[in-house]
Amino acid sequence: xxxxxxxQTSIGxxxxxxxxxxxxxxxxxxxxxxFEDAIQKAVDSGSVRIVVDCEKLNYISSAGLGVxxxxxxxxxxxxxDIKICGLTPKVKHTFEILGFQDIFEMLDDQQTALRHFSGS
Amino acid sequence: xxxxxQKFTLQVPSSTENLALIREFVTTVGRQAQLExxxxxxxxxxxDEACANVIEHAYGHDITKEVVVRAKFDDESLRxxxxxxxxxxxxxxxxxxxxxxxxxxxxxxGLGIRLIKKLMDDVSYEIVPGQKNELHMTKKxxxx
Numbered sequence: 001x002x003x004x005x006x007x008q009t010s011i012g013x014x015x016x017x018x019x020x021x022x023x024x025x026x027x028x029x030x031x032x033x034x035f036e037d038a039i040q041k042a043v044d045s046g047s048v049r050i051v052v053d054c055e056k057l058n059y060i061s062s063a064g065l066g067v068x069x070x071x072x073x074x075x076x077x078x079x080x081d082i083k084i085c086g087l088t089p090k091v092k093h094t095f096e097i098l099g100f101q102d103i104f105e106m107l108d109d110q111q112t113a114l115r116h117f118s119g120s
Numbered sequence: 121x122x123x124x125x126q127k128f129t130l131q132v133p134s135s136t137e138n139l140a141l142i143r144e145f146v147t148t149v150g151r152q153a154q155l156e157x158x159x160x161x162x163x164x165x166x167x168d169e170a171c172a173n174v175i176e177h178a179y180g181h182d183i184t185k186e187v188v189v190r191a192k193f194d195d196e197s198l199r200x201x202x203x204x205x206x207x208x209x210x211x212x213x214x215x216x217x218x219x220x221x222x223x224x225x226x227x228x229x230g231l232g233i234r235l236i237k238k239l240m241d242d243v244s245y246e247i248v249p250g251q252k253n254e255l256h257m258t259k260k261x262x263x264x
């Protein structure tokens with residue numbers, strides 16, 4: 001059954017503590033736990049400046065949105081943030097229905113998101 | 121001339137693994153009903169949310185249970201019903217807190233039904249305690 005999902009994580013450390021989590025395919029109630037694990041690993045390793053790259057993300061349901069919600073307060077309390085980039089119009093629509101644009105910074109691409117962190 | 125109503129049914133084991141199959145089913149029916157692509161995407165997400173609720177909450181990931189998805193459409197509208205025999209819940213009881221408040225309270229529940237209500241034109245629920253729960257979601261067909 002077509003439910004392709006892949007995740008690539010680059011966890012930063014030391015001076016370069018930026019982490020990038022790149023999502024690909026479909027994030028639903030079946031695959032969201034893998035996304036949650038990736039963010040948890042970054043946070044556990046002390047990296048709280050996280051970019052979630054959604055350039056190759058085709059679909060997200062509330063299970064995936066819930067992952068963003070469950071970590072954002074902790075990472076901000078620890079001086080970090082989760083920035084979202086590369087959303088296609090279809091996926092962005094899902095984020096916007098629930099008003100995520102008022103809570104999360106959404107940027108065009110990964111380079112821009114990384115720049116926003118280095119400027120902060 | 122009255123339009124002919126067409127009906128479709130999908131019955132799958134209660135596992136999140138089958139959400140992809142459910143999405144393909146409703147997407148195919150949506151195309152047959154000649155919904156426009158953005159409306160098909162909304163339908164796909166709403167039905168995914170409804171079925172994920174059943175799999176995770178009504179059936180508690182019990183794969184021996186089955187989720188039934190019924191779809192029917194005519195010229196005017198497409199109605200999808202998600203049917204289960206698990207623990208019913210009243211979507212009217214869902215937390216109405218803002219997303220900011222949910223984050224602050226470390227809660228993310230209730231997002232699914234909130235999405236369903238925003239994505240569909242009409243949502244209703246029938247509960248027969250201990251027997252059957254049916255969530256009905258309707259989308260009007262707007263001819264371009």
